[in-house]
Amino acid sequence: MFMSPSTVSSSRRTGALKRVLQGLTLSLLCAAGSAHAQSHPFGSHHQAYHPSTLRVSAGQAAADSATSNFYWQWKSRYVEPGCQPGEYRVRASTGDGAHVVSEGQGYGMLIAAMMAGQDVQARTIFDGLHRYNRRHPSQNNPDxxxxxxxxxxxxxxxxxxxxDGDLDIAYALLLADEQWGSSGAIDYASEATRVLNAIAASNVNPxxxxxxxxDWIKWPEDTKYYYATRSSDWMLGHFRSFIGRAGADWSQVLSAHQTLIETMQNRYASSTGLLPDFIINTHATPRPADANFLEAPHDGSYSxxxxxxxxxLGIDAAISGDTRSRDAASRISRWIRGKTGGNPSNIRAGYTLAGRAIEPYNDMVFMAPFAVAATTDSGGQAWLDRLWNEIVSTAPTEDYYGDTLKLLSMLCVSRNWLTP
Known part of the structure; x- marks a missing residue:
């Protein structure tokens, strides 16, 4: 919701009084803005990327402009007030009755922290998303x-x-502390520590x-799921940023995921590098999940x-330059670049691990993330540029998932991603 400044007009006011009132209004606006001042405004490119990471040929100014333009479209479609004063939520409308999901709340917090400086409401939205989250604690771990x-x-x-929602929320709280400090209404640093401790206790297999x-996974009640994991939760950059912080030995967590990525790519997707939605038997011989393991017939495919x-994987490699992350991300990029003949329109919505298309159509959910991986692909400059042009020229899908992944990917490729 946008707030417009009130206008005052009267033919009886003198020009001098008008100027006084205008000056007072400007001073008040500047004071309000300074209360929400951020350390790293959008477009400042504070975060260094690894020297080998590719840039789009369109240029930095054009990339920033395209990302900002799409942000305003995304915000107007998906950010809305919650049910209590001071709350915000991201409208997901997933089709199973869920109007809001924690994944979307985490995405919204990431986006708000990174768009600070471009959107004067960024901190207000961030705080509102956090307030909403706190009013909806898990029954298992209320943190x-x-x-x-x-x-x-x-x-x-x-x-x-x-x-996934838990991890993005923790990471976003660390970003908020970096952007705005923790001396305001919300102590972002303490909140991040609280969530990180909860993740270590409830979301990391010991x-x-x-x-x-x-956090619903318990032993021995959930033997089917206890040694299972979801590849889209492998947020290597988050784990890297958590190292030295509360909760766990995050360096061990990072290494364990990188080792599993290498195992799965080499053993089950040597020609594609693709990872399945779900992996089971992680304590012994990890393998792709069976059909309908948890969600759908393609739980064991790249879906x-x-x-x-x-x-x-791509954003961790793009920023850190970590060899293991870069090898994993660029392997996927080289395959999809060859599979499509360098034409983003030939991307399909899902593949078997061997590279056979599952659906006959394309979807932004699949196309946009490939652009982030393309920044790690040394031979992929033309491919990156084609992906970027296709993503930018595509109108909003009116689908929360596709539009949100598009915006997050644009933040990465335009070099507006942040680490705490």
Whole structure:
């Protein structure tokens, strides 16, 4: 919701009084803005990327402009007030009755922290998203968020957490502390520590050091799922930023995921590098999940969850330059570049690990994350440029998932991503 300044007009006012009032208004606006001043405004490119990371040929100014323009479209479609004063939520409308999901709340917090300086409401939105999250605690660990609510803000579909939302929320709180400090109404640093401790207690398998599916996973009640993990939750850049912070030995967590990525790519996708939505048997011989393991017939394929993997792996490689991350991300990029003949229109919505298309159509959910991986692909400059042009020229899909992944990917490729 946008607030417009009030206008005052009267033919009886003198020009001098008008100038006094205008000066007072400007002073008040500047004071309000300074209260929300950010350390790293959008477009400042504070975050250094690795020297080998590719840039789009369109140029930095054009990339910033395209990302900002799409942000305003995204915000107008998906950011809305919550059910209590001072709350905000990201409208997901997933089709299973969930109007809001913790994944979307985490995405919204990431976006708000990175758009600070471009949007004067960024901190207000961030704080509102956080307030909403705190009003919806998981029934298992109240320091994590219940993963789904209906349009009336009632928790539905169990009251458990989902690991991806938890991780993005923790990371975003660290970004907020970096952007605005923690001396205001919300102590972002303390809140991040609280969530990180909860993630370590409820979302990290103590044996494998891999993230689980959510805080509902218990031993021995959930033997089917206890040694399972979702590839789209492998947020290598988050784990890297968590090192030295509360909760866990995050360096072990990072290494465990990189080792599993190498195992899965070499053993099950040697020609493609693709990862499946879900991986099971992680304590022994990891393998792709069977059909309908948790969500869908393609749980063991590169499908609607794993579509985020090129983004998650790609942004860690693009910033850190870590060899293991770069090898994993560029391997996927080289394959899809060859598979499509360098034409983004030939991307399809899902693949088997061997590279056979699952659906006959393209979708932004799959296309946008490939652009992040393309920045790590030394031979992929033309491919990156074609992906970027296609992404920028595509109108909003009116689908929360596709539009949000598009915006997050644009933040990465335009070099507006931040690390705490």
């Amino acid at each position: 994590l968020m219940a993963w789904a609510q209906d349009s009336s803000c009632s928790d539905i579909l169990d009251h458990d957490s989902a690991t 044996t494998t050091r891999l993230v689980n599916l959510g 609607w969850n794993a579509a985020r993997v090129p983004w998650r």
